[in-house]
Amino acid sequence: xxxxxxxxxxxxxxxxxxxxxxxxxxxxxxxxxxxxxxxxxxxxxxxxxxxxxxxxxxxxxxxxxxxxxxxxxxxxxxxxxxxxxxxxxxxxxxxxxxxxxxxxxxxxxxxxxxxxxxxxxxxxxxxxxxxxxxxxxxxxxxxxxxxxxxxxxxxxxxxxxxxxxxxxxxxxxxxxxxxxxxxxxxxxxxxxxxxxxxxxxxxxxxxxxxxxxxxxxxxxxxxxxxxxxxxxxxxxxxxxxxxxxxxxxxxxxxxxxxxxxxxxxxxxxxxxxxxxxxxxxxxxxxxxxxxxxxxxxxxxxxxxxxxxxxxxxxxxxxxxxxxxxxxxxxxxxxxxxxxxxxxxxxxxxxxxxxxxxxxxxxxxxxxxxxxxxxxxxxxxxxxxxxxxxxxxxxxxxxxxxxxxxxxxxxxxxxxxxxxxxxxxxxxxxxxxxxxxxxxxxxxxxxxxxxxxxxxxxxxxxxxxxxxxxxxxxxx
Ligand code: SF4
Numbered sequence: 001x002x003x004x005x006x007x008x009x010x011x012x013x014x015x016x017x018x019x020x021x022x023x024x025x026x027x028x029x030x031x032x033x034x035x036x037x038x039x040x041x042x043x044x045x046x047x048x049x050x051x052x053x054x055x056x057x058x059x060x061x062x063x064x065x066x067x068x069x070x071x072x073x074x075x076x077x078x079x080x081x082x083x084x085x086x087x088x089x090x091x092x093x094x095x096x097x098x099x100x101x102x103x104x105x106x107x108x109x110x111x112x113x114x115x116x117x118x119x120x121x122x123x124x125x126x127x128x129x130x131x132x133x134x135x136x137x138x139x140x141x142x143x144x145x146x147x148x149x150x151x152x153x154x155x156x157x158x159x160x161x162x163x164x165x166x167x168x169x170x171x172x173x174x175x176x177x178x179x180x181x182x183x184x185x186x187x188x189x190x191x192x193x194x195x196x197x198x199x200x201x202x203x204x205x206x207x208x209x210x211x212x213x214x215x216x217x218x219x220x221x222x223x224x225x226x227x228x229x230x231x232x233x234x235x236x237x238x239x240x241x242x243x244x245x246x247x248x249x250x251x252x253x254x255x256x257x258x259x260x261x262x263x264x265x266x267x268x269x270x271x272x273x274x275x276x277x278x279x280x281x282x283x284x285x286x287x288x289x290x291x292x293x294x295x296x297x298x299x300x301x302x303x304x305x306x307x308x309x310x311x312x313x314x315x316x317x318x319x320x321x322x323x324x325x326x327x328x329x330x331x332x333x334x335x336x337x338x339x340x341x342x343x344x345x346x347x348x349x350x351x352x353x354x355x356x357x358x359x360x361x362x363x364x365x366x367x368x369x370x371x372x373x374x375x376x377x378x379x380x381x382x383x384x385x386x387x388x389x390x391x392x393x394x395x396x397x398x399x400x401x402x403x404x405x406x407x408x409x410x411x412x413x414x415x416x417x418x419x420x421x422x423x424x425x426x427x428x429x430x431x432x433x434x435x436x437x438x439x440x441x442x443x444x445x446x447x448x449x450x451x452x453x454x455x456x457x458x459x460x461x462x463x464x465x466x467x468x469x470x471x472x473x474x475x
Contacts, residue, residue, distance in 0.1 A: 008313030009103070010366040016104040016135040016310070017163070018365050020349015023372040025457075027347040028339075037173050041344050044172045045335045051281025052332065059277070069274050070390040072267045073326035076259070077316060083228045083261045084307060090231025094293020096303040101255075103310045104134035110306050111136060111220060111253055112143045118251050118302075120145070120218045126235060126242040127151035128222025129167060129329055130255045130308055132351040133364075136220065147220070148212050150241035152205050159186035165345030165353060168279050168331040173344050176201060209241065219245040219300070223256040224328070225271060226305075229264045232292045233305070236275060236285040246289045252300035258312050259325040271328055274388035279330035311364035320399045324360045326389045333383035333393060339376055348373060355383035359396040367403045374400035409450055434463040 011018050020027060031037060056062050076083060088098040101107035115123055123140065125131065125147050137147045137158070149158040156171040157164050160182040164170030171179070180196040187208055194204055221242070225234040233254055235242050246252060262268055276282040294303050316322050334340045334354030345353030350361035350370065358377055362370035374397045377383075383393040406414075420426050446455030 008309075008317050009311070010314045010369075011133075011311035011364045012103050012105060013365070013369065015108070015139075016133055017351045018133060018311075018361050019369050022349065024347055024349070024376045025372060027349060028343040028376070031343045031347045036175070037344050038342060040173055040175050041341055044166075044169060045341050048169075048281060048335045052278060052335070053281075055277045055281050055283055058283075059273075062277075065270060065274055066388055066390050068270045069328075069388055070326065072262060072270060073259075073389055074323070076261060076263065077322055077325060080258065080261070080316065083263060084258060086228040087226055087231055087261050088307075090228065091293055091303075091305050092231075094231050096231070096293040096305055099304060099306045101306050101308050101310070104308075107134050107255055107306050107308050107310070108136055108139035110304075111255065112139055112145065114251070114253055114304055115140065115145050115218055115220075116143065118218050120216070120251075122146040122148060122212075122216050123218045123220050123253075124212060124216045124245050124249065125149050125154075126219065126221035126245045127154045127170075127237065128220070128255065129351060130222045130257050131220060132164065134255070134308065134310060136255065148209075148216070150209050150213070150245055151237070152202065152239060152241075155205055155209070156182060159183065161186075163346055164351060166331060166334060167329050167352070167354070167356075168334075173346070209244075213241075213244045213248055217249050218251045218253070219249040221245060221252065221254045223254050223260055224275070225268055226256060226261045227263075227265055227268055228261050230292055232265075232290050234268065234288065234290045236272070236288050238280060238282075238286045240287050243287050243289050246291065247299045249300055251302040251304075252291075253304045253306065255306045255308055257308050257310075275328055275330055278332040278386070278388035311366075314366070315360070315363040318363065321359065321363050321396055323391050324356065324363055324396060326391050327356050327360065328389060329356075330388055332386040332388060333391075336382040336386045338378060338380065338382070343376075348376065355393045355397075356391070359391075359393055359400060362400055362404070367400055368405055371404040374398075374404055413451065428467075428469055431463070431467045431469065435467075 013019060059065065091098050099110045101110055121144065123145060127149070140147045149155045153169055153171040154164070156174060156179050166172040176196040176198060179201055180194055183190050183201065183204055184192065184194055187204065189208065190204055194200060221235055223233045224236050226232070235246060262271070272284070272288065276285045291299060294301055312325060315325055331354070333356050337355050340354040348354070348357045348361070350357050352360050355377060358373045362373050377397050379394050379397060381394050384391070387393065420430050446452055446460055
């Protein structure tokens with residue numbers, strides 16, 4: 001595709017966490033050798049899957065809710081500019097300030113300047129995929145501002161100088177003895193006699209975080225939804241840390257992807273039923289915090305909303321790929337994916353792992369920068385069935401595989417295969433040749449060079465004893 005003036009740009013490189021250092025097959029190869037990681041992942045994903053399946057089965061209208069969620073998201077994308085302008089107008093009318101960030105660099109600069117202006121050298125953070133995507137913590141640290149993650153799993157990742165490996169459970173790759181070691185090593189003021197009993201670990205984090213909540217004047221959050229008709233922002237979470245961050249500080253800065261807007265409160269009702277059941281396997285979220293601008297004498301007295309593009313307009317421009325922006329980050333597709341369950345999230349290189357990461361990251365960055373991700377799937381379709389907003393991830397993966405760069409050799413082989421299949425006599429001869437190769441004992445050994453890389457991770461299908469043509473000819 002040629003570039004023309006006005007073409008939406010993809011997320012810039014050199015900032016943020018959308019690109020890995022290695023291809024998916026290289027990183028997955030190492031991850032597969034880690035038995036502990038695979039045990040942790042299997043246990044966690046099986047538990048969440050079971051819980052989620054039970055509460056979804058309670059709802060007789062689950063499929064209708066999925067259809068409604070999908071339709072609302074499609075309608076939002078169809079009139080995104082209008083809804084975002086309405087949202088901006090309502091937030092400003094309620095006393096907030098709205099900033100538009102074209103990419104990660106702009107968003108990081110806006111947030112850093114806002115924090116600097118408050119004079120605070122520390123911010124508390126609610127778990128947010130958008131701020132991880134843009135590498136906000138790294139940008140704040142570079143400016144001498146300490147970001148403190150307050151979600152327990154995010155805190156484990158931050159103290160361990162690690163990377164998140166799951167959208168909902170970022171420390172899914174860690175077991176409790178590893179968490180104890182991290183706390184002992186990096187948590188200020190921790191009791192040296194700390195055990196790996198989960199309530200003891202949670203109490204240690206709670207003590208550390210309480211002190212931090214009460215002594216920090218600026219908070220940074222993401223947003224699960226923004227309601228255009230009133231300018232209201234919503235964050236859903238399970239631990240109450242979000243509620244503390246969103247109500248205690250003087251200044252609140254929210255970084256939100258453009259696609260999170262919904263038109264009305266009635267639309268929100270659909271997602272508040274879909275999200276908890278699909279993500280944590282709960283009937284409703286333990287904490288749903290909503291706020292509209294600034295309320296004098298109640299909560300943060302200064303509110304800033306940063307609307308983030310960072311490649312989303314480029315995703316929107318692709319009719320076949322734009323449904324990736326319907327995602328409500330529930331992580332159900334990760335928990336059912338046989339590839340994710342074996343490799344874990346780090347192998348994907350991006351903050352968005354699993355099936356949704358395999359379609360969202362390459363579109364945000366441009367498919368050339370994440371060309372191996374659309375292949376990180378067996379195309380079994382489990383993600384499509386699990387998705388509460390019915391995103392057809394398998395079809396999108398095939399679409400992106402087509403867009404990904406292909407080697408000259410691969411293109412030549414595919415052209416030759418297409419030519420052969422378009423010429424019946426040639427095709428019949430190719431079938432006979434495949435049969436001869438089988439008789440000659442080629443079977444099981446993979447393809448010869450230069451085609452051998454295709455069979456390094458696949459079994460070469462055995463040609464049938466009798467082709468359909470032979471069968472037909474005999475009758
Ligand atoms: S693609 Fe669907 S299942 Fe996966 S995280 Fe997004 S909403 Fe959830």
